[in-house]
Amino acid sequence: MSAVGFNFQRKITNMKIMSLLSLMMVSLQILCNIAYANVKPNILFVLVDDQNNETLGYTGHPIIKTPNIDRLAEKGVLFKNAFVTTSICMASRASIFTGLTQRTLNYRPRDPLGTTRITDKNLLASFPILLREAGYRTGYYGKNHVHYQNGNQFAFDLMFDEWEHLTLGMKELPNGTTRHSDELIGDRSVEFLRSQPEEQPFFLFMSMTIAHAQDRNLSPGMGHYPWPKAVDGMYEDVEPLRPRLDDPAVFESLPDFLKGSLNRSRYFWRWDTPEKYSVNMRAYYRMLTGMDGIVGRVLEELEKQGLRENTIVIYTADNGYYMGNRGFAGKWSHFEESMRVPLIIQDPRQSISQRGKIEQSFALNLDLPSTFLDLAGLNVPETYQGQSLTPFLSGSRPDDWRTFFFWEHHQFQDIIPAWSGIREERYAYAGYDRMDPPFEFLHDLQRDPDQLKNFADDPEYAEILLRLRQRTAAAIKQYQN
Incomplete structure (x- = not known):
């Protein structure tokens, strides 16, 4: 084989080795990534x-x-x-x-x-x-x-x-x-x-x-x-x-x-x-x-x-x-x-x-x-x-x-009154149902973010109040042991 042919063959061999090494490195990296992911x-x-x-x-x-x-x-x-x-x-x-x-x-x-x-x-x-x-x-x-x-x-x-x-x-x-x-x-x-x-x-x-x-x-x-x-x-x-x-x-x-x-x-x-x-x-x-x-x-x-x-x-x-x-x-x-x-x-x-x-x-x-x-x-x-x-x-x-989600607190004697209710993105409802008579809070957090006003008795909120009552009753049924 001539010197030119020998050098060409050596280049091909080197390229194969480099390709193989590159493939091995890529494979190793993939394995490492898989291992890390696991x-x-x-x-x-x-x-x-x-x-x-x-x-x-x-x-x-x-x-x-x-x-x-x-x-x-x-x-x-x-x-x-x-x-x-x-x-x-x-x-x-x-x-x-x-x-x-x-x-x-x-x-x-x-x-x-x-x-x-x-x-x-x-x-x-x-x-x-x-x-x-x-x-x-x-x-x-x-x-x-x-x-x-x-x-x-x-x-x-x-x-x-x-x-x-x-x-x-x-x-x-x-x-x-x-x-x-x-x-x-x-x-x-x-x-x-x-x-x-x-x-x-x-x-x-x-x-x-x-x-x-x-x-x-x-x-x-x-x-x-x-x-x-x-x-x-x-x-x-x-x-x-x-x-x-x-x-x-x-x-x-x-x-x-x-x-x-x-x-x-x-x-x-x-x-x-x-x-x-x-x-x-x-x-x-x-x-x-x-x-x-x-x-x-x-x-x-x-x-x-x-x-x-x-x-x-x-x-x-x-x-x-x-x-x-x-x-x-x-x-x-x-x-x-x-x-x-x-x-x-x-x-x-x-x-x-x-x-x-x-x-x-x-x-x-x-x-x-x-x-x-x-x-x-x-x-x-x-x-x-x-x-x-x-x-x-x-x-x-x-x-x-x-x-929305359900929230609650169970009664502890008379010093922590029981309540349950629903928190939505805009409205918050809590029914203190063991009071005599029961007492409800309805807050409109968009109009009143500090919850300083109770909208439960406001006729404008009657449908919202009803919806939150119903959601609370459904959640109680869902979560009741």
């Missing part, structure tokens, strides 16, 4: 206590600093219209575990006849058990306010590989030092991540005790809201904002049964004088900023362990909070301050175009367990009453997405 994502769930949707920096609060949560919203999806279906810690948390409404669970905390408990049937369909059965390592640290048929230890041993219940307050450690309960939640969460097996996905539930009150004065100048030491002195030179609905006329316009409810009696515990208000509101601000720092520690640990890029972070609260609005404390009743909560989902796998999105569709605490399972690639039980929020992470809104 990797189960980790999920970090942060559930805060007693926080309405207005108390984050990202949602517009001019004083409270929450930089870590704000960054989650900047890189994820903020659900602007997120609600709980029952505004009380215990029932809301029970719904999050089971995907069922308070009415279906027949879950009435502190019932005079004995605390209602989640049945074994509903426990076995709870999302942590299904995740664990699918190979997830599950961890839970913090507040528990839910009760189970065969005891809490039995239930949590089934649901979680590692767990520890922590109640609100400063905890004395064996070495004589003290740490806030949520700092301990952060410590346990960091330890959980440091011991995470490389090939196993995890679900980590940070069940924060912040920002619930301790219903007694802690010490002079501290009020009812114990904060982590890291934020000592913060906001001391800030004059807290007065409640937006602070006019006494707002309270005076309410029916007598609400004026005499727990919403009002607890107002006198912490909000009724300028001194109490300033002390407690500054403490509440500190709690949320302290919580934000603790979440930031855990997010930083995810980075250190190389887990951040495959960990979805979900942040929300178990119910809203009045903080003096309408002359009220607590939650429990049907107004927006009680029912609306922050909700952020940040998935590092999202396209850049979807990051920082503000979603207007209704999202519920009832949707969370369906979302957890869907993110993990698991089937959602047909018994669950919520819907997965995952379509919104890719910028799509399902055609059949809800345009």
